[in-house]
Amino acid sequence: MSPRLHDLTGQRFGRLLVLRPHPERVRYGKDKRAVAVLWCCVCVCGEERLVFGSNLRQGFSRSCGCLIRDTTTERNTRHGHARRGNVTRAYTCWVSMLQRCRNPNTKGYCNYGERGITVCEYYCDFMNWYADMGDPPDGLSQDRINNDGNYEPGNLRWTTASLQARNQRPRKRKARRANVADIRAYAAALAPTATPRRIIKQSAERWKISTATPRSSSTALPRSAGFHFAGPSSSRRRTRSAPAPRTCAAPTDCMRVRC
Numbered sequence: 132m133s134p135r136l137h138d139l140t141g142q143r144f145g146r147l148l149v150l151r152p153h154p155e156r157v158r159y160g161k162d163k164r165a166v167a168v169l170w171c172c173v174c175v176c177g178e179e180r181l182v183f184g185s186n187l188r189q190g191f192s193r194s195c196g197c198l199i200r201d202t203t204t205e206r207n208t209r210h211g212h213a214r215r216g217n218v219t220r221a222y223t224c225w226v227s228m229l230q231r232c233r234n235p236n237t238k239g240y241c242n243y244g245e246r247g248i249t250v251c252e253y254y255c256d257f258m259n260w261y262a263d264m265g266d267p268p269d270g271l272s273q274d275r276i277n278n279d280g281n282y283e284p285g286n287l288r289w290t291t292a293s294l295q296a297r298n299q300r301p302r303k304r305k306a307r308r309a310n311v312a313d314i315r316a317y318a319a320a321l322a323p324t325a326t327p328r329r330i331i332k333q334s335a336e337r338w339k340i341s342t343a344t345p346r347s348s349s350t351a352l353p354r355s356a357g358f359h360f361a362g363p364s365s366s367r368r369r370t371r372s373a374p375a376p377r378t379c380a381a382p383t384d385c386m387r388v389r390c
């Protein structure tokens with residue numbers, strides 16, 4: 132090593148650590164009399180580079196190139212949960228929440244946005260939501276404690292699918308179709324003043340069955356229960372009644388047709 136050479140071995144410049152001087156010299160200038168020394172450096176990321184000593188001393192070279200990449204990424208990143216190809220589960224939950232409440236084209240919109248369920252303004256910022264909810268535990272999903280409440284602080288939790296299934300709106304019960312016993316009991320209660328037409332009308336209103344019509348006249352009551360309702364069930368009952376005797380058109384038909 133030339134005595135005029137300022138030894139940089141072992142010194143650190145930014146992310147670069149100088150290992151040794153490189154034997155190659157680079158001449159520059161008008162008559163190529165100036166000589167630049169190259170130094171072998173290793174970056175904190177493990178890459179090795181040849182760097183001019185002047186660039187190290189003046190601060191122009193501080194890494195192998197990874198520093199500018201990391202700085203740019205950090206500058207353009209808000210929270211880091213939505214990196215391309217590496218979207219976190221928390222971010223997916225948050226986006227799904229917004230979609231359910233705001234996007235009519237989403238599958239479950241009818242049970243959320245159309246019902247009036249909204250996301251409060253505070254939770255429209257992912258970082259606010261993430262600060263309260265954190266990462267979703269394995270096997271759990273987001274649930275509203277009050278099923279009719281909005282997505283807002285104090286109304287959210289992580290729960291299992293089975294618990295979510297129990298935390299639902301009460302289902303609408305279908306009106307039960309009146310059976311014979313119901314109609315008999317109701318008719319018995321109205322017996323002193325009831326007429327067949329009145330009983331049928333009030334039964335239809337009470338059990339929400341289709342409007343009933345007597346088969347023949349207002350005085351004609353059904354075979355078993357005292358009523359006859361038009362519809363598939365009544366026609367099915369008719370088919371069960373005893374068939375009318377059939378007459379043979381010709382004596383030979385008796386061989387093929389049961390009569």
Ligand SMILES: [Zn+2]
Pocket residue numbers: 146174175176177178194195196197198
């Ligand atoms: Zn590097």
